[in-house]
Amino acid sequence: MTNFLSSKLFIISTVAFTTLTSNVFAQDADTIYKGGTILTMDDAAPRIEAVAVKDGLILAAGAAADVESHQGEATRLVDLGGAAMLPGFVDSHGHVAAGGGMQATVADLLAPPDGDVIDIASLQQKLRDWAEDNPDLVDVSGLILGFGYDPAQLAENRHPTREDLDAVSTELPVYIVHQSGHIGAGNSKALELLGYSANSEDPEGGVIRRMQDSREPDGVLEGNAHFAGLFQFSFSFGEEGRLQMGLAGIDSWISYGFTTAQEGRADPATINMLQTLAAAGKIKIDIAIYPDVMIDREIVEKHHSRAYKNRIRIAGGKLTIDGSPQGFTALRDKPYYDPVGDYPAGYSGLAYESVETINDMFDWAYENDIQMLSHANGEGASDRLIAAVEQAAAKHGLGDRRTVLIHGQFLREDQVDAYQRLKVFPSLFPMHTFYWGDWHRDHTVGPDAADNISPTGWFAKRGMKFGTHHDAPVANPNSMRVLAATVTRRTRSGDILGPTQRVDVMTALKAMTIWPAYQHFEEDKKGSIEVGKLADFVILSEDPTAVDPETLAELTVVATIKEDVEIYRAAGE
Incomplete structure (x- = not known):
């Protein structure tokens, strides 16, 4: 009897399976992509x-002969x-909309190879040129930003001061943001508008840096002293200006192959800006x-939700525990090497x-089942984060x-080991090895500890998933620079x-695709080329697994390509 039932069930299930696959294979594809290397990030079929x-x-993925069975009269062949x-x-x-938009709009003060600011004189000239080339933005905002x-790349090896920025303008506020995003500097007019004086605590x-042997601010602001000014000045561009900045940031991410972006520390104004753009149908990728x-x-x-509406969602909360290592504001468990x-x-x-x-924040987050992102750069900050997670868990x-x-x-x-035990997902910043590796070796942590900044190897050795990021606008959202730094760690x-x-x-590619998809609870929809997932693709000039790693x-x-719609193509391609 058992054998009869088993045989009958086998026949029924076989018929059902045959019907299902016939329906699937009968479908004509909208698009078929072929004629190049296709890396799936699926270990069962890494290359198709x-x-x-x-x-x-994605309707089908595999051998060309099998996939071509879906070709119909209206199928587009790519x-x-x-x-x-x-x-x-x-x-x-x-920080796609707020920071990324600012990066794409205001004066570009980056050093080579991303920019051409090499000293304070060239920085001052960049600010003057931007003001001259963008009179409408200056008129609307009333400032030069x-x-x-x-400082690590300036010939003077120091932050510009209020006097340096007064040389750009004494009539308009001039405010510049350090590449880390955690420090800024303003001229006298900017400090006046922010209310910072010798009497300010x-x-x-945060820290208001002072002139030598004086309580007068020297123009440089650290941490929360800086953030207050940055938020105030970011509103100066007006609602329409902020919307255009947001779109500029999104376009920048798209040009580097990102089909899912993150707004990693949103204030209410940025949330409102993204909601406005989303309601107008202007956001092309998920955020x-x-x-x-x-x-x-x-x-x-x-x-907070795991479902997108008009391509955006409130995914969780962000807590910032310390500052930036290159600016000596990350919280260490020991003194800095040679600041x-x-x-x-x-x-x-x-x-x-x-x-x-x-x-308190982690107790609240765990009680309400809210995903938390925690900025923790130094060992001291990680000690605090680990203790908070342990207590909440x-x-x-x-x-x-x-x-x-x-x-x-x-x-x-x-x-x-603690992060592994507590199931904390590490989103690491190996691009620091390129941009500030020499600085870390010589000044922040010294030559021995510098070898282990952004320790992807330690996490890989433990079999842990991890993500790698650009933290733009700290650097350009350059996906290939992220990849190269993770693989080579070349300074x-x-x-x-x-x-x-x-x-x-x-492994480095997984840290940019399937693993950050897991980080966002989206691994069932994104991050690999598998049947049933979104047709989100990036096309690269060459196969990154087949070139000299030094050329990545x-x-x-x-x-x-977002859901089979091409949203960016490089000029001349």
Whole structure:
């Protein structure tokens, strides 16, 4: 009897399966992609010959002969021309609309190879040129704004002061933002508008730098002292200006192959800007928004969701525990190695928030099942983050929360073990090895510890998923620079910083695709080229697994495709 039933069930299930597959194979594809290297990020079939798409979803993926069975009279055939197609990049951490929009709009103060500011004189000229070339923006905002300067790359090896910026203008406020985003500098007019004077006290989690032997501000603002000014000046461009800045940021991400972006520390004005753009149907890619829980955690509690509406969603909350390592404001567990500037003996960085505040935020997040992103650069910041997660998990359970460590530049191996035990997802910043690796080796942590900044190797050795990011506008959202830095760890000077922390190209690509899709609870829809997933693709000029790793940064994005719609193509392609 059992054999008869088993046979009958087998026949029924076989008929059902045959009917299902016949219906699937009978469908004509809207588009078939073939003629190049296709890297899927699916370990079961890492390389395939063709992909068929129907209604924005992947219909078939595999051998060209099988996929071509979906070709109908109306099917569009896309010949990759020998280029490489991958899943669209998923932004593990960045600031697409607010910071990215500013980066794409204001004076570009980046150093080579991304810009051409090499000293304070060239920085001043950049600001003057921007003001002259953008009279409408200056008229609307009433200020001159620049982004991306880096004292480590200026000939003077120091921050510009109020006097340096007064030389640009004494009539208009001039404000510039450090490449880390955590420090800024203003001229006398900017300091006056911000209300900073000799009588001003440093805000909690911030520093107003002073002139030597005086309490007069020298123009440089750190941490929360800077953020207050940045938020105030960002409103100066008006509602329409902010909307255009937001679109400029999104377009920048798209040009580097990102089909999912992140707004990694949103204030209410940025959320409103994105909601306005979304309602108007102007957002071309998905954006996961993480509001700053120190500003408005109520909006997170009420509106966090895993479903996109008009391509945006409130995905969780963001907490910033410390500052930037290159600016000596990351919170370490020991003094900085050789900091450049006027620092007290034993200086180990800044804590933006108290232990009590951090613990309270995680208790709230775990109680309400809210995903938290936590900016923690230094070992001291990670100690606080780990303690808060342990406390919250003991009270509310560990669960599948996918709490995210953002940056983790300076870590101890015991902290890596703790993050593994607590199921914290690390979103790391290996691009620091290129931009600031030499600076970290010589000034922040010293030659020994510098080998282990952004320790992708430690996480890979433990079999952990991790993401890699650009943190734009800290750097351009250059996906190929992210890939190159993760694989080679080559610094600006040519040094290899921590050869044991390097990973292979496929691991580095997973950290830009399927693993950050997992980070966002979207691995069932994105991050790999598999049947049923979204047809989100990026086309690269060459196969990144087949070129000399030292040339990875030279690869270019040919096209970006969101749900089978081409939303970017490089000029001349």
